[in-house]
Amino acid sequence: MTSKSRIFLSPPHMSGNEQKYINEAFETNWIAPLGPNVDAFEKELAEYVGSKGAAAVSSGTAAIHLALRLLGVQQGDTVFCSSLTFIASANPILYQGAEPVFIDSEPDTWNMSPVALERAMEEAKREGKLPKAVIVVNLYGQSAKMDEILAICNHYQVPVVEDAAESLGSTYKGKKSGTFGKFGIYSFNGNKIITTSGGGMLVSDDVEALQKARFLATQARDPAPHYQHSQVGYNYRMSNIVAGIGRAQLEVLDERVKARRAIFDRYVQALGDIEGIQFMPELEGTMSNRWLTTLTIDQQALGVTPMDIINALAEENIEARPVWKPLHLQPVFNGVTYYPHQEGWSVSDELFANGICLPSGSSMTIDEQNRVIDVFIKAIKR
Numbered sequence: 001m002t003s004k005s006r007i008f009l010s011p012p013h014m015s016g017n018e019q020k021y022i023n024e025a026f027e028t029n030w031i032a033p034l035g036p037n038v039d040a041f042e043k044e045l046a047e048y049v050g051s052k053g054a055a056a057v058s059s060g061t062a063a064i065h066l067a068l069r070l071l072g073v074q075q076g077d078t079v080f081c082s083s084l085t086f087i088a089s090a091n092p093i094l095y096q097g098a099e100p101v102f103i104d105s106e107p108d109t110w111n112m113s114p115v116a117l118e119r120a121m122e123e124a125k126r127e128g129k130l131p132k133a134v135i136v137v138n139l140y141g142q143s144a145k146m147d148e149i150l151a152i153c154n155h156y157q158v159p160v161v162e163d164a165a166e167s168l169g170s171t172y173k174g175k176k177s178g179t180f181g182k183f184g185i186y187s188f189n190g191n192k193i194i195t196t197s198g199g200g201m202l203v204s205d206d207v208e209a210l211q212k213a214r215f216l217a218t219q220a221r222d223p224a225p226h227y228q229h230s231q232v233g234y235n236y237r238m239s240n241i242v243a244g245i246g247r248a249q250l251e252v253l254d255e256r257v258k259a260r261r262a263i264f265d266r267y268v269q270a271l272g273d274i275e276g277i278q279f280m281p282e283l284e285g286t287m288s289n290r291w292l293t294t295l296t297i298d299q300q301a302l303g304v305t306p307m308d309i310i311n312a313l314a315e316e317n318i319e320a321r322p323v324w325k326p327l328h329l330q331p332v333f334n335g336v337t338y339y340p341h342q343e344g345w346s347v348s349d350e351l352f353a354n355g356i357c358l359p360s361g362s363s364m365t366i367d368e369q370n371r372v373i374d375v376f377i378k379a380i381k382r
C-alpha cells in the first residue's frame, strides 16, 4: 500500500457558492422540507434542460418510481429497461409489483439496442402484452439512440422514461439529455456531475403530471384541513437546504461538463494509441458530459484483465471500477426475460467483461491524472 493521497472515481466538487443558499435558508428558517430554494431549483433546472417543468425529489430512484406510478404501472404489468445500468434504474419496477424485461446495449453508444427493443416489442405485441413503459438509460453521460428508440416506442404507443441520472448537461442533436421521453429523471447523488449530497429531479412537459408527482411525493395528502388521504403516497420531496446546494451546483454545471470532457481527452491522448484499448464512443450528433471516462480492453492483446488494472490502481490508492454489471446477470433478477442485441451476441456482457471506469472527477488535477495514467501503463506492461 502507498501513502499517496486517494484519488476517487467521482467525488463531489463544490463551487463555494452553496453556502450562500444554505445560509439564506437558515436565516429565513426555511429548514423544513420545501421552500423557496426548492421552487427556484425546479424552475432553474427546467429552464436549463428546456422542459416545461420539474419536480425536486429525494433521489433519482424516487423520480423513476414516481414516473412509473404516474404512468399507471402496477402488478401484472411489464416494463422494459436497459440492462447495462445501475440497479436503481429497475428497482422501482419491482416497487410497483411489475415485471422487468431487460434490453441489451448496442456497440455505438453502449445504451439500449433499438434492434433488441424492436424484437422485444414485436414479441410482446404478438403475445398481447405490450409493456406499460420503457426505461432508457444514458450511460456514463452518453445519450442512447433516441430517434430510433422513440420511433419504436411511438409506433407501439409505449411511453418512455429517460433515465438521465448520469447524463445531465449532455445533448442529443442539440437537445438536452433527459427531455426526450414522457418523463426524464436526474440524480444529484454524491458521485454525479453535480450533487446535492443526495437528491433527484423529475422533468416533463406535462406540468399537470408533475403537480401529481409533487402530491404523491408529499404523502398524497388531499386538500382538506384535516389530514386526509385517498391513495398511497411517499415522502419523496427534496428539502429546502438540499435544494440550495443544487442551485449553486447548477450554476457551474457547464464548467463541470467541460472539465470532465477535458479529462476524457487527456486520457485518450495518453492511452488512445495503445493497441487493445478502446474508449467509450460518442455518437455523432451527440455531446456526452463524459461523467465517467470508460474504456474496454482487449484482454488477449494486453495480457491483463480489467481487474488486474483496477487492482494495480487500488494499490496506488486510486479508485477505479468495472463497468456496471448488467441487470440480467444480477441474482435479484434471476429468471427475468432478456433480449440480447443479436441472437448469441450480448453486447452488455462483453462490455462488463472488458470495461473499466477511470477516475473522472471534475476537481482532479493534471498531476493526479498523470498518476492514474502512469499506473495504468505500468499495469498493462507488467
Ligand SMILES: Cc1ncc(COP(=O)(O)O)c(C=O)c1O
Residues within 6 Å of the ligand: 058, 059, 060, 061, 062, 085, 086, 088, 089, 137, 163, 165, 166, 186, 187, 188, 189, 198, 199, 200
Ligand atoms: C443510471 C442511474 N439511474 C438511477 C440512479 C439513481 O439515482 P439516486 O442514487 O439519486 O437514487 C443512478 C445513480 O445513483 C444511476 O446511475
